[in-house]
Amino acid sequence: MPRVLVVDDTPSIRFLIRTNLELAGFEVEEAVDGVDCLDRLARAETLPDVITVDVMMPRLDGVATVSAIRANPVTRHIAVVMVSTQGHPADIQRGTRAGVDAYVTKPFDPDFLVLTVRDVLDRSNERDDSA
Secondary structure, eight states, X not given: OOEEEEXXXXXXXXXXXXXXXXXXXXXXXXXXSHHHHHHHXXXXXXXXXXXXXXXXXXXXXXXXXXXXXXHSTTTTTSEEEEEESOOSHHHHHHHHHHTOSEEEESSOOHHHXXXXXXXXXXXXXXXXXXX
């Protein structure tokens, strides 16, 4: 069962993402911000296959979180989907430069989010198979 770490400071958004991913067959964990995300990754016995991350969060925002994930050789392979209200082209470009695999703008269609998570997971698995 694929594992997803949902990182968002808004409990209702975490719940929405978690519920839809669990219904689609994913195992889901949650983190409340970027610092919590990085702490969980550092302590994890099993790393997630995909991380969804918000941009605007206290302590450590999503772009800095993704940059830290990509800078760490242990976590750099994990697929990342940025989920944000920040949908301007410059915001998407910042996420892309940080290393996200996909960008979903809030409010989002839950089915689209699940499809996006599946897509980045499939692409990640293809990269792993060809390595």
